Amino acid sequence: MRPYPGRLAALCLIGSLQAQALIVAPVNGGIAAVALPDSDSRPQVSYLGHPVLVSGQAPHWRAIVGIPLDRPAGIEHLDEMAPLTQSIPFPIGHKAYPEQHITLSDHHMVDPTPAQLTRIHRELTEEKADFALFDGQQPPLRIDHLPVTATALDSAFGLRRFFNGEERAPHSGLDLKAREGQMVTTPLPGRVVLGRELYFNGGTVIVDHGQGLVSxxxxxxxxxxxxxxxxxxxxxxxxxxxxxxxxxxxxxxxxSLNDVRIDPALLLSDDLRRQLGLDH
Ligand SMILES: [Zn+2]
Structure with missing residues (x-):
């Protein structure tokens, strides 16, 4: 496997009415854009058992695929269900994410009680179901404004996390600096699917943007x-x-794309990436 280049290649996906751009990074935690065989109808494809967003217009289509953080480098496969039934291979590279060590004074946030664990598992099941939603229209794939304005990056996506020395799940989003009470907005149109307090996440909103893109x-x-x-x-x-x-x-x-948490920075406009000091 060729090592993934440090600079990410930008790929324009031109739709009939609007130009859409995202940064294609076919690595763990990234996004692959896989050309599909020409078809007069929009192909239906899945990856790891989840339907995948398909972008483009007849007869040219691309699958926009979220790749899990724990996926090793190698050859992955899309399953096309319609109009053809076939397996479509695509290569992914490996990206190493740095470690982050965090000290928490509330030990129930590191080692919850059995009752708290019951709540956590129930909430994770619900969260998982929301991320697995797949319907509606093809969403925009480029973000032109951040959910909080005048901000900076606090913690990047994908960090391997250690809470009080114990390794926990890697960072599945990115953290933006924000003041207590600062307004939070949705960067893309969508439908609210959850809005309440969760154990680890605190006050949480989940928005379904369509075709498996969920924030x-x-x-x-x-x-x-x-x-x-x-x-x-x-x-x-x-x-x-x-x-x-x-x-x-x-x-x-x-x-999230196809129920896989991806780096939100890959969807940001060049201006926003510059604002956050992200390598491009
Ligand atoms: Zn975070």
Whole structure:
């Protein structure tokens, strides 16, 4: 496997009405764009058992595939169900993410009690079901404004996390610096599917943008939306805070494709990547 180049190649996906761009990074935690065989109808494909977003217009289509953080480098396969039935291979490389060590004074946030674990598992099941949603229209694939304005990167996506020395799940979103009470908005249009307090995530909103693209906003001090609400890009979701497992006020922001948490930075416009000091 060729090592993944340090500079990420940008690929433009041109739709009939709007130009859409995202950064294609076919690595663990990244996004692959896989050309599909020409077809007059939109192909239906899945990856690891989950339906995958297909972009383009007849007869040219691309699958936009989220790749799990724990996937090793190698040859992956898309399963096309229609109009053809076939397996489509695509290569992925390996990206090594740095470690982050965090000290928490509330030990119940590191080693929850059995009762707290029951709640955590119930909430994770619900969260998982929301991330697995797949319907609606093809969403925009480029983000032109951040969920909190005038911000900077706090913690990057994919960090291997150690809480009080114990390794836990890697960082599945990116953290933006935010003031307590600062307005949080949705960067893309969508439908609210969850809006309430969760154990680790604190005040949480999940938004379904369509075709398996789902976002989540955590540690909110206040939630302004309810499940079922349709939101335009830029609509307020709530207020930033430090509820749940957080060492201080910030916004945790996750983006998910085909039920896989990917680096939200890959969807950001060049201006926003520059603002956050991200290598491009
Ligand atoms: Zn976070």
């Amino acid at each position: 989540m906003y955590c540690h909110l001090s206040h939630i302004d939306v309810q499940p079922g609400e349709m939101l335009a890009a830029g609509a307020e979701l709530g207020r930033a805070g430090h509820s749940g497992r957080a060492t201080g006020p910030h916004l945790h922001w996750s983006m």
